Amino acid sequence: MDKENYISLKQVTVGYGSCPVLKDVSFTLNSGELVCLLGANGKGKSTLLKTIMGILPSISGEILLKGKVLDSISAEEKAKDLAVVLTDSLRDVNMKAKDVVSTGRYPYLSWNAKLSKEDQAIIEDSLSKVGALEYVDRWMPSLSDGERQRVILARALAQETDILLLDEPTAFLDLAHTMELSVLLKNLSREEGKSIIMSTHDWATAMQIADRIFWIDENSQFHILETHALRNGDKMNDMLNSPFGKWNAEKGRFEININDF
Amino acid sequence: MTLFLVVIFIADIFLGSVNIPLSDFFEYLKGNGWSHPSYNAIIFQYRIPKALTACFAGSALAVSGLLMQSFFRNPLAGPYVLGISSGASLGVALLLLFFSGSFLLSVPLAACIGSLLVLIIMIWASKRFRSSVSLLILGLMISYLTGALVGVLQYFSKSEEIQSFVLWGLGSFAKTQWIDLQIMLPVLVLGLVFAYSRSKALNSLLLGESYAQSLGVSIKSIRREILYLVGILVAWVTAYCGPIAFVGMAVPHLVRLWVEESDHKITIPLVALTGACIALLCDMIAQAPGFDVVLPINSITSLFGAPFVIYYLLKKNRLG
Numbered sequence: 001m002d003k004e005n006y007i008s009l010k011q012v013t014v015g016y017g018s019c020p021v022l023k024d025v026s027f028t029l030n031s032g033e034l035v036c037l038l039g040a041n042g043k044g045k046s047t048l049l050k051t052i053m054g055i056l057p058s059i060s061g062e063i064l065l066k067g068k069v070l071d072s073i074s075a076e077e078k079a080k081d082l083a084v085v086l087t088d089s090l091r092d093v094n095m096k097a098k099d100v101v102s103t104g105r106y107p108y109l110s111w112n113a114k115l116s117k118e119d120q121a122i123i124e125d126s127l128s129k130v131g132a133l134e135y136v137d138r139w140m141p142s143l144s145d146g147e148r149q150r151v152i153l154a155r156a157l158a159q160e161t162d163i164l165l166l167d168e169p170t171a172f173l174d175l176a177h178t179m180e181l182s183v184l185l186k187n188l189s190r191e192e193g194k195s196i197i198m199s200t201h202d203w204a205t206a207m208q209i210a211d212r213i214f215w216i217d218e219n220s221q222f223h224i225l226e227t228h229a230l231r232n233g234d235k236m237n238d239m240l241n242s243p244f245g246k247w248n249a250e251k252g253r254f255e256i257n258i259n260d261f
Numbered sequence: 262m263t264l265f266l267v268v269i270f271i272a273d274i275f276l277g278s279v280n281i282p283l284s285d286f287f288e289y290l291k292g293n294g295w296s297h298p299s300y301n302a303i304i305f306q307y308r309i310p311k312a313l314t315a316c317f318a319g320s321a322l323a324v325s326g327l328l329m330q331s332f333f334r335n336p337l338a339g340p341y342v343l344g345i346s347s348g349a350s351l352g353v354a355l356l357l358l359f360f361s362g363s364f365l366l367s368v369p370l371a372a373c374i375g376s377l378l379v380l381i382i383m384i385w386a387s388k389r390f391r392s393s394v395s396l397l398i399l400g401l402m403i404s405y406l407t408g409a410l411v412g413v414l415q416y417f418s419k420s421e422e423i424q425s426f427v428l429w430g431l432g433s434f435a436k437t438q439w440i441d442l443q444i445m446l447p448v449l450v451l452g453l454v455f456a457y458s459r460s461k462a463l464n465s466l467l468l469g470e471s472y473a474q475s476l477g478v479s480i481k482s483i484r485r486e487i488l489y490l491v492g493i494l495v496a497w498v499t500a501y502c503g504p505i506a507f508v509g510m511a512v513p514h515l516v517r518l519w520v521e522e523s524d525h526k527i528t529i530p531l532v533a534l535t536g537a538c539i540a541l542l543c544d545m546i547a548q549a550p551g552f553d554v555v556l557p558i559n560s561i562t563s564l565f566g567a568p569f570v571i572y573y574l575l576k577k578n579r580l581g
Contacts, residue, residue: 053474054474055475075479079476084472088468088471093334096521099524106476106477109461112461
């Protein structure tokens with residue numbers, strides 16, 4: 001499969017109003033790439049994602065989506081290229097799971113939102129991919145955090161976009177569900193050629209699934225790192241910068257310094 | 262539901278302080294005329310316009326409530342909460358208490374000016390406030406503010422003026438005549454149809470503004486549309502019937518208890534129908550069949566609406 005350039009940022013500064021949170025971000029993301037966005041809280045991970053989503057205007061710089069300037073694309077067109085999973089857990093949303101997933105089809109529907117047979121099939125397919133078929137008729141508030149997260153992901157999949165942006169999708173998940181989601185995302189990028197950016201605090205998962213890691217350091221500098229280069233270097237420990245644990249390059253895992261206590 | 266509406270509509274026409282037997286109506290349909298000459302006037306000049314007013318006012322208020330609850334993602338939202346009803350009240354208070362005069366269409370106009378003023382403030386605020394919660398709080402504050410202003414106005418007014426304002430404030434479906442209906446109904450019908458046409462965007466909004474935006478909904482324009490729509494619907498109803506509490510807030514909940522649906526394509530028509538039925542029922546109770554008095558509509562809707570909303574919240578909390 002030929003690599004296609006899906007997202008490209010040139011010297012982008014993001015923030016609220018005129019108050020910049022993160023400056024001079026530049027990167028390109030191709031089809032089939034899975035990137036994890038890491039960095040401490042408040043360093044601008046969500047802000048950057050929201051800006052690429054077009055929910056927040058950028059302060060300066062240029063964002064291209066499939067070669068087109070983000071601001072020049074209509075909201076309807078963008079919705080066919082880019083789907084999102086936000087940090088909002090949708091806990092209090094008074095909708096059934098299947099209705100939440102149905103909204104994923106809305107960019108393709110006219111004003112009356114009538115679902116065709118094909119739409120129904122896509123919705124069912126999305127639900128089955130995340131293993132949420134059994135609770136289609138349940139109400140969102142009655143689902144557990146993990147179940148709800150699957151529904152939210154199915155909603156994004158139903159949008160059938162080439163690009164997926166996920167803001168801390170594993171935040172509410174236990175280890176088993178985190179691994180399940182990781183496998184699913186990896187498959188989506190590998191087999192369906194989707195471009196995926198996922199913000200997370202979970203370094204261990206990121207090291208295993210990401211092709212590249214975007215890292216925002218304490219000084220709000222944006223770094224692009226090749227995951228395989230991190231695995232064997234000391235760079236990882238510099239980045240981690242914690243007295244409580246370190247990266248074991250031989251074993252390829254993080255180790256907590258239990259003996260120090 | 263539609264059948265139920267028709268039954269209530271007919272019952273509402275025939276019940277009242279002057280009891281008109283149904284059999285008389287069938288005689289009239291056969292061309293035999295009424296058994297009492299005044300019945301004709303009571304039915305056509307009073308009861309039918311009143312029933313129609315109740316129907317459409319109920320629908321409009323209930324749909325306004327639904328739109329606001331979806332827009333703010335808050336089950337407590339309603340036309341009262343955004344301060345639109347209060348704005349209308351202030352307009353009417355200024356007219357009746359300050360200028361102490363009323364001419365044709367003056368009350369509706371004053372109400373519209375009042376509610377539109379609040380609306381303009383809300384639209385202005387909606388551009389500046391990111392969160393809907395701030396907007397909701399602003400609406401509450403405006404309600405208090407206008408309430409206080411109305412209180413001050415009343416303090417400085419003559420008692421006759423206060424009486425006419427208080428009468429308006431009690432609410433009634435009976436003040437509209439055919440000529441009023443000709444102005445009122447088209448606006449309300451257009452508003453309801455427009456609300457229905459925005460079902461898709463409203464469904465997306467249930468997920469929150471960010472998700473709606475990611476689905477291609479323009480938040481700015483849907484926000485403006487909903488505010489204008491709610492503002493106009495509520496202003497028109499308030500102008501002609503006085504402020505009517507709880508229909509807007511309670512009817513969407515009533516529908517939710519009864520059908521498990523969140524799709525606005527289904528809920529908007531249901532809420533409109535239920536709103537019409539509830540308004541007619543309240544009107545029937547208000548005219549207290551068998552007695553010579555007519556109770557104020559606003560008291561009836563509050564008497565039934567407030568306990569219902571409390572019941573709903575308790576039930577919801579137990580489930581949640």
